Structure formats: structure tokens, C-alpha cells
Amino acid sequence: MDEHGTCGHHGHAHGRDGHGPARTADLVARAERLAQDLGLQFTALRRRTLEVVAEEGRPLGAYDIAERLSAPGKRVAAVSVYRALDFLTEHGLVHRIASRNAFVPCEHGHGAGESAVFLICRSCGSVDETISAEIERSLDRTLAQAGFKPASRIVEIEGECGACQGRGECGRLEPR
Amino acid sequence: MDEHGTCGHHGHAHGRDGHGPARTADLVARAERLAQDLGLQFTALRRRTLEVVAEEGRPLGAYDIAERLSAPGKRVAAVSVYRALDFLTEHGLVHRIASRNAFVPCEHGHGAGESAVFLICRSCGSVDETISAEIERSLDRTLAQAGFKPASRIVEIEGECGACQGRGECGRLEPR
DNA sequence: CGCGGATCGTTACACTGTAACAGGCAGGGT
DNA sequence: ACCCTGCCTGTTACAGTGTAACGATCCGCG
Numbered sequence: 001m002d003e004h005g006t007c008g009h010h011g012h013a014h015g016r017d018g019h020g021p022a023r024t025a026d027l028v029a030r031a032e033r034l035a036q037d038l039g040l041q042f043t044a045l046r047r048r049t050l051e052v053v054a055e056e057g058r059p060l061g062a063y064d065i066a067e068r069l070s071a072p073g074k075r076v077a078a079v080s081v082y083r084a085l086d087f088l089t090e091h092g093l094v095h096r097i098a099s100r101n102a103f104v105p106c107e108h109g110h111g112a113g114e115s116a117v118f119l120i121c122r123s124c125g126s127v128d129e130t131i132s133a134e135i136e137r138s139l140d141r142t143l144a145q146a147g148f149k150p151a152s153r154i155v156e157i158e159g160e161c162g163a164c165q166g167r168g169e170c171g172r173l174e175p176r
Numbered sequence: 177m178d179e180h181g182t183c184g185h186h187g188h189a190h191g192r193d194g195h196g197p198a199r200t201a202d203l204v205a206r207a208e209r210l211a212q213d214l215g216l217q218f219t220a221l222r223r224r225t226l227e228v229v230a231e232e233g234r235p236l237g238a239y240d241i242a243e244r245l246s247a248p249g250k251r252v253a254a255v256s257v258y259r260a261l262d263f264l265t266e267h268g269l270v271h272r273i274a275s276r277n278a279f280v281p282c283e284h285g286h287g288a289g290e291s292a293v294f295l296i297c298r299s300c301g302s303v304d305e306t307i308s309a310e311i312e313r314s315l316d317r318t319l320a321q322a323g324f325k326p327a328s329r330i331v332e333i334e335g336e337c338g339a340c341q342g343r344g345e346c347g348r349l350e351p352r
Numbered sequence: 353c354g355c356g357g358a359t360c361g362t363t364a365c366a367c368t369g370t371a372a373c374a375g376g377c378a379g380g381g382t
Numbered sequence: 383a384c385c386c387t388g389c390c391t392g393t394t395a396c397a398g399t400g401t402a403a404c405g406a407t408c409c410g411c412g
Contacts, residue, residue: 043359063398080360082400098274099330101368101399117315119324130322134314139293139333142308147338148295154275154332157315162323219390239367256391258369277368277399354412361406368399375392382384 024054027105031093040091045069045076049084050105053094058125059102097127099156104129115139115153121161128161200230203281207269216267221245221252225260226281229270234301235278273303275332280305291329297337304337 027050035042052068053060060068062081069076085103088094094103097118107129108116117135119128135155143150203226211218228244229236236244238257245252261279264270270279273294283305284292293311295304311331319326 041358045360061399075361077361077363078399079362079401083360098332117318119319119322121324122327128322128324130318132314132318135311135318138308138310138314139331142293142306142311143295143333143335146295146304146306147341148297148304148333148335149341150333150335151298152334154330154334155315156274156330157319157324157326158328158330159319159324159326165323165325217390221391237368251392253392253394254368255370255393259391356411357409359406359408362404364402364404366399366401368397370397371395373393373395375390377390378388380385380387382386 023105023107024051027054027093030109031088031091034091034093040087043084045080046084046087049081050088050093053088053103054105059097059100059104059120059127061100061102065103095129097156098154099158115155117155117157119161120156120158121164122158123160123164126161199281199283200227203230203269206285207264207267210267210269216263219260221256222260222263225257226264226269229264229279230281235273235276235280235296235303237276237278241279271305273332274330275334291331293331293333295337296332296334297340298334299336299340302337302339 028047031042031047031050034040048069049065052065062085063078065085066076066078066081069081085094085096089096089103092106094105095116095118096103097120099120104118104127106116108114108131114131115136116129116131119130121127139150139153204223207218207223207226210216224245225241228241238261239254241261242252242254242257245257261270261272265272265279268282270281271292271294272279273296275296280294280303282292284290284307290307291312292305292307295306297303315326315329
């Protein structure tokens with residue numbers, strides 16, 4: 001299908017220079033430390049799932065991941081991927097993009113309390129993860145005022161990323 | 177305000193504690209004015225769909241709506257409901273809760289630019305919609321700083337609503 | 353060795369959403 | 383009156399997303 005839009009010149013915040021191997025290695029290292037510390041199992045399937053998600057520059061569906069993990073003789077079922085993704089999201093290594101039913105690598109080593117803001121570009125399909133203390137604060141204030149005790153937060157903004165603005169339509173994925 | 181407060185019983189469809197007939201009538205009236213003004217058709221299916229969503233005190237899936245709209249001799253297919261929901265969401269009469277694949281009535285007559293914050297209670301399943309200028313502002317600031325041009329915003333907070341806190345577990349819906 | 357716990361493979365199934373085509377109904381122009 | 387057009391709805395079929403349940407395997411532990 002669509003080879004993720006060659007957004008050409010990456011002016012925006014895709015990480016230092018594309019989500020590639022560098023970030024992947026970082027994430028895997030983080031996962032290994034985490035598993036070590038907490039006595040969890042960072043199995044081959046979980047590692048490979050994390051790698052696949054980390055090396056893609058856009059959100060991947062569970063079935064896409066399953067496909068990428070499958071080899072001619074060795075099919076990986078989606079349900080296995082879901083289980084691996086459960087593990088990875090529980091420990092903050094990947095995030096689920098609710099508005100897309102898809103998953104992206106975590107680009108921050110954020111602390112448990114912090115919550116991310118996802119900027120999803122409609123043109124090139126990239127997702128950027130940012131953290132803003134200011135947004136946290138105003139959210140906290142609003143929640144406290146409403147007497148609501150938050151457990152998890154989802155903030156997803158769809159629009160056009162900096163790189164795609166004013167350049168016709170960049171990589172052009174069909175909007176979903 | 178609206179105490180979904182009598183969660184004491186079984187966390188389902190309380191009639192009038194904020195989500196009941198009163199809101200329904202308001203919403204329908206708003207829809208009729210809107211259709212009048214813009215030359216749109218507020219058909220029976222669309223009205224009934226809106227009513228069903230408005231009278232439920234929690235997010236409803238499209239198939240649930242279809243079921244409620246169906247009568248022994250007259251089945252309403254989910255696809256028709258989806259089309260009605262498209263209309264209703266496009267014009268701000270209902271909102272989609274992305275994290276639940278479900279729909280709630282719009283509790284504000286918000287202006288087009290404003291975006292809502294949804295507070296979703298894990299215990300009783302109720303959804304409260306609030307608007308905070310402060311959150312808007314901090315979001316806008318963060319987006320501007322990232323050079324990102326927003327088109328739509330999703331802010332959904334899961335947690336425990338005020339009414340459910342400290343009362344054991346309120347109405348207790350099985351978590352989804 | 354036997355037991356318990358966690359992981360993973362496999363199947364089956366439920367839920368969510370869309371594409372495509374056909375019929376009905378209203379309004380507009382001739 | 384007619385046809386034409388656009389919109390809405392019904393229907394079928396299907397794609398995509400997610401979970402339940404059962405069994406097999408592996409591993410650490412008493």
C-alpha cells in the first residue's frame with residue numbers, strides 16, 4: 001500500500017532525523033531496562049512488535065503489524081499482536097491513537113503522570129507527540145473543578161503539520 | 177449540576193437527571209432551527225436517532241441505536257444509523273467518543289470553533305461535556321508553537337466522576 | 353517430578369464501519 | 383403534466399477492529 005508519504009523535506013518534528021533505527025534502538029534499550037527492573041519478560045514477539053512500530057513513520061494498525069511480522073512459513077496472528085501491544089502500551093513504550101485505531105512508538109520517556117498531545121497530520125499521516133506542562137495544568141484545573149478524578153487522558157489533534165502547509169499536499173495519503 | 181447522582185441503582189438510562197426529555201426537546205428544537213436556517217432536511221430517521229442518543233445517559237454504539245430504533249416488523253440497519261449520525265455530528269448535535277466508538281448528545285450549543293472536553297466515568301459510564309477557554313488557549317499556544325494547523329480536536333479523559341467517588345463503585349458497569 | 357504462572361498459537365466470533373447499488377420522494381424546469 | 387435531478391433510505395455484501403476461550407509450551411520453584 002502506501003509507502004508512508006515521502007514528505008520530502010522533513011521540516012517538522014519527526015524526531016531528529018526520521019524515526020529510524022536510532023529511535024528504535026533507544027526504545028528497545030528502554031524496554032530492556034524496564035523489563036529488567038520490574039521483572040517482566042521482554043519477549044521476542046514484544047521486541048519485534050516494538051521494532052515494527054518504531055520503524056514506521058506513521059500510525060500502524062494491529063493487522064498491519066501482524067502482516068509485517070509474518071513470514072512465508074510463519075504467520076503471526078493479529079490477536080498475538082494485540083497482546084504484545086497491550087504489554088507495550090501498559091508500560092508506555094507505544095501509544096494508541098484512538099481516532100485511528102492505530103499505534104505509534106512513544107517518543108518521550110515520559111513519567112507516568114504526564115500525558116501526551118498527539119498532532120496527527122491529515123496530509124502526510126505523521127504523528128508528532130508533544131508534552132506541554134501548560135496544557136496539563138489547565139486540564140488538571142478543569143478536572144479538579146468538575147470533581148473528576150482522571151485515570152488516563154487522550155488528546156489528539158488532527159490537522160496539517162508544519163511541513164505540509166503551503167506545499168500543495170505533501171505526501172498525500174487519502175484521508176481516512 | 178446534573179448529578180447522575182442516583183447511581184445507587186444499576187447505572188443505566190436514568191431518565192431525567194440531566195440527560196432526559198428536557199435535553200432531548202432542546203436538542204430537537206435546535207436541530208429544527210438549524211435545518212430551517214441552512215435548508216437542510218431534518219428527517220424522521222435523523223430525529224429519532226437524535227432522540228435515542230439524547231435519552232440515554234451514556235455513550236451509545238451505532239448498533240445499539242439501530243436496535244433501539246428497530247421494531248418487530250421494521251428493522252433499521254446500522255448503516256442507516258451511521259448516515260444519520262454523520263449528519264448529526266457534522267452539525268454539532270451529537271459527538272463521537274473516539275475512545276469508545278460511541279456517541280453522545282451535544283450538551284452545549286457550542287460555536288463551531290470551540291472544542292469540548294469529555295469526562296468519561298469508568299464506574300457509571302456517564303459522559304460529561306465541558307468547555308474550558310483556558311484549555312483552548314493553552315492548546316492553541318502549543319499548536320502554534322509547533323507550527324501545526326488544527327482542524328479537529330479530541331480531548332477525552334477517563335476516570336471517576338464526582339458522584340462515583342468514595343461510594344464503593346456506584347453503578348458499576350463492567351469496564352470495557 | 354509436579355505445580356502454577358505467563359506467554360503464545362489457534363479458532364471462532366462480536367463489534368465497528370464503509371462501498372455499491374436500487375428504490376422512493378420532492379422540487380424545478382420545460 | 384412530464385422528466386430530470388438530487389437527496390435520503392433500504393439492502394446486501396464486505397473490510398477492518400477487537401476479544402473470548404482453549405490448548406500447548408516454556409520456565410521457575412518447592
